[in-house]
Amino acid sequence: MNHLPLSPDGTLRCLLIQPRFESTNFWNFVESAHAIGAKATAPPLGLMTVAALLPQEWTFEIVDLNVGPLDERAWEQADLICTGGMLPQQPGILDLIARARVDGKFIAVGGPDPTSQPQIYTEANAVIVGEGEGSIPLWLDSWRFGAPEGRFEAAEKPDVTQTPIPRFDLISFDNYLHVGVQSSRGCPYNCEFCDIIELFGRRPRVKTPDQFVAELNRLYELGYRGWVDFTDDNFIGNRKLIKPLLQALCDWNREHNYPFIFSTEASLNLADDTELLELMREAQFRYVFLGIESPDEETLIHTQKRINTVHPIIDRVRTIYDHGISVAAGLIIGFDSDKPNTDVPMIRFIQESGITLSMVGLLSALPNTQLTRRLSKERRLIDSNHRWLKDGAAVYELRSNESKDQTLSGLNFVTVRDRVEIYRELRNTIAAVYTPKAFMDRIIDTTRRLKIRNKHVPNGWELRRMIRGFFNVSRRMLSDRRTRWLYLKNSFKAAMMGPTKFEYAHTMMGAFLHFDAQTGKMLVALDESINFAENHAE
Numbered sequence: 001m002n003h004l005p006l007s008p009d010g011t012l013r014c015l016l017i018q019p020r021f022e023s024t025n026f027w028n029f030v031e032s033a034h035a036i037g038a039k040a041t042a043p044p045l046g047l048m049t050v051a052a053l054l055p056q057e058w059t060f061e062i063v064d065l066n067v068g069p070l071d072e073r074a075w076e077q078a079d080l081i082c083t084g085g086m087l088p089q090q091p092g093i094l095d096l097i098a099r100a101r102v103d104g105k106f107i108a109v110g111g112p113d114p115t116s117q118p119q120i121y122t123e124a125n126a127v128i129v130g131e132g133e134g135s136i137p138l139w140l141d142s143w144r145f146g147a148p149e150g151r152f153e154a155a156e157k158p159d160v161t162q163t164p165i166p167r168f169d170l171i172s173f174d175n176y177l178h179v180g181v182q183s184s185r186g187c188p189y190n191c192e193f194c195d196i197i198e199l200f201g202r203r204p205r206v207k208t209p210d211q212f213v214a215e216l217n218r219l220y221e222l223g224y225r226g227w228v229d230f231t232d233d234n235f236i237g238n239r240k241l242i243k244p245l246l247q248a249l250c251d252w253n254r255e256h257n258y259p260f261i262f263s264t265e266a267s268l269n270l271a272d273d274t275e276l277l278e279l280m281r282e283a284q285f286r287y288v289f290l291g292i293e294s295p296d297e298e299t300l301i302h303t304q305k306r307i308n309t310v311h312p313i314i315d316r317v318r319t320i321y322d323h324g325i326s327v328a329a330g331l332i333i334g335f336d337s338d339k340p341n342t343d344v345p346m347i348r349f350i351q352e353s354g355i356t357l358s359m360v361g362l363l364s365a366l367p368n369t370q371l372t373r374r375l376s377k378e379r380r381l382i383d384s385n386h387r388w389l390k391d392g393a394a395v396y397e398l399r400s401n402e403s404k405d406q407t408l409s410g411l412n413f414v415t416v417r418d419r420v421e422i423y424r425e426l427r428n429t430i431a432a433v434y435t436p437k438a439f440m441d442r443i444i445d446t447t448r449r450l451k452i453r454n455k456h457v458p459n460g461w462e463l464r465r466m467i468r469g470f471f472n473v474s475r476r477m478l479s480d481r482r483t484r485w486l487y488l489k490n491s492f493k494a495a496m497m498g499p500t501k502f503e504y505a506h507t508m509m510g511a512f513l514h515f516d517a518q519t520g521k522m523l524v525a526l527d528e529s530i531n532f533a534e535n536h537a538e
């Protein structure tokens with residue numbers, strides 16, 4: 001190991017590295033980022049927060065491997081390396097650990113995957129489990145007592161009202177499609193497959209309005225304008241506390257002449273709270289991601305997602321459109337209670353709801369979830385080497401497979417129905433809803449329904465990105481015979497609805513470039529899965 005100073009109370013050089021994501025991912029939106037001249041979707045908010053939690057006498061540098069290569073000089077000069085991330089980054093984190101060992105660098109890891117599966121990362125010098133606010137002080141204290149190595153974990157979930165402002169100054173905004181902020185952690189619901197509630201708990205913790213506004217001020221002072229994503233697990237998890245925060249956000253945005261527009265993730269019952277929706281529209285929320293999971297009520301009950309069954313889903317989605325907020329949704333195939341031919345209602349639901357960004361994937365049993373515990377008891381888990389863990393006591397790990405999208409690497413268990421049938425249903429769904437025609441139809445339907453009250457006026461930097469995006473998207477749409485006429489037709493229709501709706505429709509058409517590329521890759525991967533399952537039936 002390199003000569004790590006005996007105490008963290010000095011001026012150390014810390015290199016924070018965001019490991020690469022796999023390139024095949026429904027969620028990476030790299031095509032959309034490239035269209036506006038950016039390189040990746042979102043900056044590493046976790047590492048920016050970690051930088052703010054470490055001693056501020058240190059000097060920090062963040063390298064995002066999704067944006068550019070590792071800076072060899074920064075690696076050489078660093079006293080220590082901090083890295084971490086989520087499951088699809090596992091191979092990238094392990095590569096960094098291996099290199100650090102060869103080069104004799106001290107490396108600390110943290111984030112969702114090292115928290116869920118710390119045993120995979122034992123080669124790192126320090127594995128910092130859970131939220132940094134709780135575990136980083138434990139690590140630093142242990143280091144002061146001469147023991148910087150090992151596993152560090154706080155007993156309690158930290159109070160997020162003490163979280164410092166993330167070090168937004170360590171990244172270049174030009175590299176990203178949007179930036180992230182976080183106002184709360186945790187979710188009160190209890191979906192069987194969810195690891196959020198295991199990682200962040202069921203009692204949502206919310207930042208104070210003043211604390212949150214200070215984060216926006218920092219972004220504003222650093223010159224950032226445009227799209228800000230709230231990376232909350234469920235933005236409306238604690239409605240009592242989020243409403244004052246939203247009110248403060250509305251006031252701040254008005255006083256600053258609406259420099260930002262927002263997006264977030266929330267549960268579907270957002271649609272049932274008109275006051276909240278009004279506040280969100282006023283604050284300039286434009287996009288929300290909803291975990292809809294399935295249009296089948298029995299399946300929703302089976303997976304403990306009753307909140308989605310209270311009112312018809314399509315009506316709720318349309319209520320959200322009525323408040324100027326576009327909906328993206330997560331949908332899952334592979335539940336035990338799915339009926340044969342799930343693809344038929346799934347495709348119908350996606351088209352009828354107009355949800356353009358419908359992320360349909362296979363059910364995945366993530367480590368440390370109720371689903372995984374049940375499947376383990378039922379002796380149904382299959383590990384990453386396709387080994388069926390018939391012994392209920394066997395240790396279950398999820399190794400990320402770089403060549404496979406997370407949405408496809410699911411069904412890591414013995415299925416109730418024939419797995420080939422399930423793969424085919426997903427294949428049919430993706431093939432149907434991502435044809436240019438189906439995608440464009442959804443866009444225009446939603447564009448018509450959305451009642452946006454736009455107050456945001458882009459600054460020069462945003463305008464340059466938008467113009468660049470506009471020309472890149474139109475060039476690609478017009479040069480492809482499959483999309484040319486649909487693009488012209490949709491552009492004309494949207495333009496007749498006014499500039500705000502045109503901008504929305506055009507942004508969504510830009511997203512087609514991403515989905516089109518992903519669909520091709522996913523269909524090939526699904527064919528491989530079907531082939532494998534047909535030849536390896538137990």
Ligand code: B12
Pocket residue numbers: 021022025026027028041042043044045046047049050082083084085086087088108109110111112113116128130131132133136180182194195196200231232233265361366406407
């Ligand atoms: C925003 C978000 C995204 C964004 C942006 C990601 C980005 N570039 O940062 C987008 C939409 C792109 C995204 C995509 C995906 N995501 Co995501 N995402 C989130 C979300 C909602 C918030 C992440 C965040 O910004 N948190 C705020 C920061 C402050 O928290 P943090 O990163 O956890 O960091 C804290 C600690 O973990 C710790 N820490 C973190 N790193 C380190 C490092 C060190 C050294 C130390 C000491 C501590 C430490 O300290 C920090 C402060 O407390 C989380 C849910 C969640 N709450 O984690 C899911 C989550 C991380 N995503 C998840 C998944 C699965 C995905 C996808 C694979 C989805 C999919 N099905 O395809 C994709 C993959 C992305 C890709 N490009 O390939 C899972 C990960 C599961 C796991 N166990 O690893 C989560 C937990 C949600 C879930 N359960 O589904 N995601």
Ligand code: SF4
Pocket residue numbers: 187188189190191194195196197233234267291
């Ligand atoms: S609503 Fe979302 S975050 Fe909450 S428990 Fe269900 S899946 Fe998890």
